[in-house]
């Protein structure tokens with residue numbers, strides 16, 4: 001059977017979900033196809049969560065344009081979608097006079113890119129702002145429009161809002177082929193065949209494969225691995241700004257950055273790899289991340305870490321974002337090779353691509369479009385009065401399932417019941433933080449599985465951590 005849509009978006013990362021949400025502001029029938037069991041499975045799940053100021057990208061590039069434009073949209077979009085973000089500034093620090101020219105160069109580049117409020121500060125000002133930084137800090141670029149955001153909440157919020165505005169999400173639906181038939185795009189997957197007037201490719205690290213199915217102008221996306229340590233919330237106040245070192249040809253270098261949830265990220269490393277599915281951390285990678293972080297934070301305690309993880313950057317060998325209609329494939333649009341600063345750029349890419357597609361399809365505005373989404377109440381952040389009110393309305397708010405992050409049963413049930421809700425344990429994690437704390441899901445997983453089983457009406461034995469092959473329960477060992 002074939003289902004027809006006006007637009008099919010391929011990929012449910014932050015860019016695909018932003019595109020789908022912005023397209024839902026038009027009168028169009030839209031579907032989003034995601035290969036993984038849940039949205040937010042690629043780069044959007046494992047990154048540094050920085051709202052970049054826009055000083056780093058080469059002037060005149062799409063990376064620079066979308067970085068600066070996207071940065072300027074965060075207050076509005078996070079307000080509409082109820083997503084936590086904070087303007088805590090970024091500092092790019094030189095640790096000696098030999099690195100100073102790079103600071104000056106980034107400043108000049110930022111000015112050319114139109115970044116507001118850039119300053120160069122000296123050693124004394126760095127130490128006043130960040131007393132825990134390596135005292136060899138010599139000069140820094142102060143990026144006043146640098147911030148942090150929760151990348152999973154931004155992605156899931158875009159998806160929820162797209163869904164309530166009419167977008168249909170198909171997860172576990174990998175696109176395997178695309179071709180033109182009778183003037184429509186046919187999009188094949190193992191479970192169903194779709195047709196569409198327009199297709200938008202937001203497939204992240206696999207956006208070359210999707211693009212190359214329809215265009216003779218071949219793209220190549222190189223997987224660039226970044227390994228991180230995650231540090232306990234206890235150290236949240238060590239640094240105020242996100243602290244970068246001077247960049248290299250491979251990226252922005254190792255940074256020390258607080259997240260909106262109070263943990264601290266150390267990393268990422270940068271290593272080109274051949275296998276686009278290889279997400280294991282390595283002893284060598286983590287040693288590099290640690291050594292780099294210690295340059296910024298010499299007193300970093302050896303027992304501060306709660307976990308480690310890897311993110312794979314979708315580096316286009318053209319070293320540029322590929323955004324827009326493919327020259328030789330009308331009504332096929334790309335958001336390909338969207339590596340960093342792609343999280344920052346997503347709101348702007350979403351708006352621009354939705355405009356391009358809607359104009360090409362002569363679509364009218366969607367009169368019923370509702371831009372507002374409210375997040376799941378975060379029990380851990382509420383006053384005792386508000387907690388009491390919620391418990392009175394729903395006793396499940398009184399049952400704390402994740403003790404490290406104080407996540408209640410009510411929040412977990414809501415994460416499953418919401419549009420494009422959680423279908424596995426990692427889905428609960430990214431929507432509520434259950435399992436993201438100090439014990440890394442050691443205590444809450446059995447109860448989370450029971451709740452998932454009840455809500456989804458499926459046996460425990462079928463539930464996954466994330467992708468196929470990650471079952472927890474294989475059967476009973478006693479009754």
Ligand SMILES: Cc1cc2nc3c(=O)[nH]c(=O)nc-3n(C[C@H](O)[C@H](O)[C@H](O)COP(=O)(O)OP(=O)(O)OC[C@H]3O[C@@H](n4cnc5c(N)ncnc54)[C@H](O)[C@@H]3O)c2cc1C
Pocket residue numbers: 010011012013014015016017033034035036039040041042043044045046047048049050051052173174175176202203204205206207210225226268311312313314335338339340341342343344345
């Ligand atoms: C280590 C690292 C650090 C970063 N730090 C920052 C930062 O601090 N600030 C910033 O602005 N940006 C940062 N980025 C970049 C940012 O994370 C990405 O640019 C952004 O998440 C890209 O979103 P996306 O939707 O294009 O791709 P993704 O999130 O990768 O989503 C692509 C989706 O497409 C799906 N897909 C793939 N193939 C198919 C198929 N055949 N069929 C259906 N679905 C398919 C995938 O499963 C995936 O869910 C970082 C990235 C990395 C990896």
